[in-house]
Amino acid sequence: MHVSQNKMESSYKNDPAYRVTTIVVPVFIVICILLFVWYSRDQVIIKEPRTITLYCFSAMENVMEKEIIPAFQQRWLKQHQERVEFISTFAGSGVITRQIVKRFPAEVAILSSELDARRLLSDGIIDVGSWQEIQEQEKFCQSPIILFSRNDSLPGNLDFEELDYSSLGVIIPDPLTSGEGQLAALAIYGSKLQGGASAAEAVNFVKPWFQGSLHQPSTSRDAVDQFLAGMGDVLIHFEAANFHNYQGTAVHRVYPKKTLMTEPVAVALKRNIGPNQVNLVNAFVEFLWSERTQKLLIEHGFQSQVYPDTQTSDPSKKSEVFTLEKLGNTADLLHNIVDPLIVR
Numbered sequence: 001m002h003v004s005q006n007k008m009e010s011s012y013k014n015d016p017a018y019r020v021t022t023i024v025v026p027v028f029i030v031i032c033i034l035l036f037v038w039y040s041r042d043q044v045i046i047k048e049p050r051t052i053t054l055y056c057f058s059a060m061e062n063v064m065e066k067e068i069i070p071a072f073q074q075r076w077l078k079q080h081q082e083r084v085e086f087i088s089t090f091a092g093s094g095v096i097t098r099q100i101v102k103r104f105p106a107e108v109a110i111l112s113s114e115l116d117a118r119r120l121l122s123d124g125i126i127d128v129g130s131w132q133e134i135q136e137q138e139k140f141c142q143s144p145i146i147l148f149s150r151n152d153s154l155p156g157n158l159d160f161e162e163l164d165y166s167s168l169g170v171i172i173p174d175p176l177t178s179g180e181g182q183l184a185a186l187a188i189y190g191s192k193l194q195g196g197a198s199a200a201e202a203v204n205f206v207k208p209w210f211q212g213s214l215h216q217p218s219t220s221r222d223a224v225d226q227f228l229a230g231m232g233d234v235l236i237h238f239e240a241a242n243f244h245n246y247q248g249t250a251v252h253r254v255y256p257k258k259t260l261m262t263e264p265v266a267v268a269l270k271r272n273i274g275p276n277q278v279n280l281v282n283a284f285v286e287f288l289w290s291e292r293t294q295k296l297l298i299e300h301g302f303q304s305q306v307y308p309d310t311q312t313s314d315p316s317k318k319s320e321v322f323t324l325e326k327l328g329n330t331a332d333l334l335h336n337i338v339d340p341l342i343v344r
Contacts, residue, residue, distance in 0.1 A: 049083035052284055053272070055106040057093035057179055059220040059238055060264065063300040064088070064110070071296065072287050076280070084280065092219040093179025100125055100269065107273050107281050110266045110288075112179030115338065117265050118330040130267055139263035140288040141302040143240040144321055145187035147254040150233050157319070159257045160191045165209055169232035172209065173223045174216040175341045180223075180262075182338045184236045185210065187260035189337055190327050194258045194320070203337060210341055227251075238262060240301035261321040 056064055069086050076084050089096060089104075093112040100106050101123045111117055114134060121131045147154070147163070154163070175181035185206050192202040210216070215231055217223045220238065227235040228251075239253070266288050268281050287293055294304050327333055 049085045050277075050280055051085050051087055052277075052281060053087045053105055053107045054110070055089045055091075055096040055100060055104070055108070056110040057096065057112045057220070057264070058090045058222075059112065059180060059241065060110060061090040061221065063296060063302075064090075067296040067300070068288070068293055071292055072284055075287070075292075076283065090221075092173070092177040092181075094175070094177045094182070095218070097179075105272050106269055107277065108266065108268055108285060110264060112264055113183055113262055114265055114324055114330050115182055115334060116179055117267060118334060120267075120269075122331075125269060125271065126267055127270065130270070134265050134267060138289070138305040140266060140293070140306070141264055141297045141304060143238040143262050143302050144255075144319060145184055145236060145260045145262060146239045146256065146319075148227065148235040148237060148241075149252045149254055150227075150250070152252050154234075154252070154254050156253070157255050157257055159195070160188050161195070161205075163234070165234075168234050169215075170209065171215045171217070171223050171227050171232040171235045173220050174218050175210070175338060177218040178220055178223075180220040180238065181216065182341075183260060183262050185337060185341055186324065186327060186333060187236070187256070190260055190322050191256060191258040193327065194322060199336075203340075206337065207341070240303075255319045258320045258322070261323050263323060 054064075054069075065088065069088070073084050073086075076082060089099070089106070091099075093116050096106070096109065097111065097116040097119050100109060100120060109117075109120070117126065117131065117134055120126045121128070172184050173181035175185055188209055189202045189206045192205045193199065197205065215223075215226055217226055220241070223235060223237060224241055226232065234254075266285055268285050273281050289306060294306050298304055298307070324330060324333065
């Protein structure tokens with residue numbers, strides 16, 4: 001029997017299943033779309049991560065990797081909805097300076113002092129404007145050069161002249177590879193100079209310290225590791241090393257009566273920064289002076305020019321400190337004191 005087309009269409013259109021398919025399902029889909037739009041109205045689209053290439057001296061590796069970099073990443077993500085990843089290299093300040101000179105693509109350099117920044121200036125890596133800014137602005141952190149002894153036989157406050165380096169195993173980082181080794185040399189030199197000696201007498205006082213030192217590890221971090229492993233009797237190091245490396249150990253701080261206040265520097269290397277990176281790199285460098293970073297540095301044993309009230313008030317730490325500026329032109333310091341020590 002033949003059933004007309006109209007009767008068949010009328011039959012399945014009256015079927016409940018057909019009504020569900022043609023009415024309920026589309027309505028359900030529309031509702032789902034509206035709900036999705038509603039709940040995602042405040043959501044942000046996370047962009048592809050950007051990168052910063054950072055070269056930093058080894059003594060700052062701990063606070064940089066564990067604290068400062070994560071804090072900046074969180075801030076940038078919150079402000080710009082972009083993730084930032086760091087390509088970081090930590091080594092002796094002398095090593096990273098030579099790598100940068102050899103065209104390694106660092107965008108930010110954090111060096112132990114102006115000494116290595118001066119080398120970058122001489123090689124045309126940083127311009128005169130950047131150099132002037134380094135000299136004029138507040139340094140983002142400080143730490144004096146002090147001594148650490150393995151026992152309490154040394155007084156808590158003495159002159160370098162009072163320490164018999166010939167009878168003690170002294171550990172000083174290698175000035176060829178470590179900016180801290182260079183700064184230790186200048187701390188010894190400056191203490192003699194501040195005591196009334198001539199420049200020539202002060203230079204002659206420095207040399208035996210390096211000729212007779214037990215070990216000259218390549219970085220400040222290696223120096224700490226060797227000392228904690230039982231090598232040597234005295235370590236010359238940043239005061240800031242005490243915070244993380246010496247807690248709970250039988251190591252004593254000895255504050256020279258006259259010593260160098262080290263002032264690490266941070267600089268954006270403009271020649272390695274593309275136009276689309278300028279804002280990001282500058283934001284990171286500026287972040288080093290932020291209240292958040294300053295508090296992190298203080299927690300890790302560094303001192304702050306930005307917050308000078310954090311300077312230690314313990315009478316045992318009342319060293320007479322001087323800066324590189326007090327010792328003379330950095331070019332002269334490199335030529336007359338540091339370079340002769342690193343000639344092999």
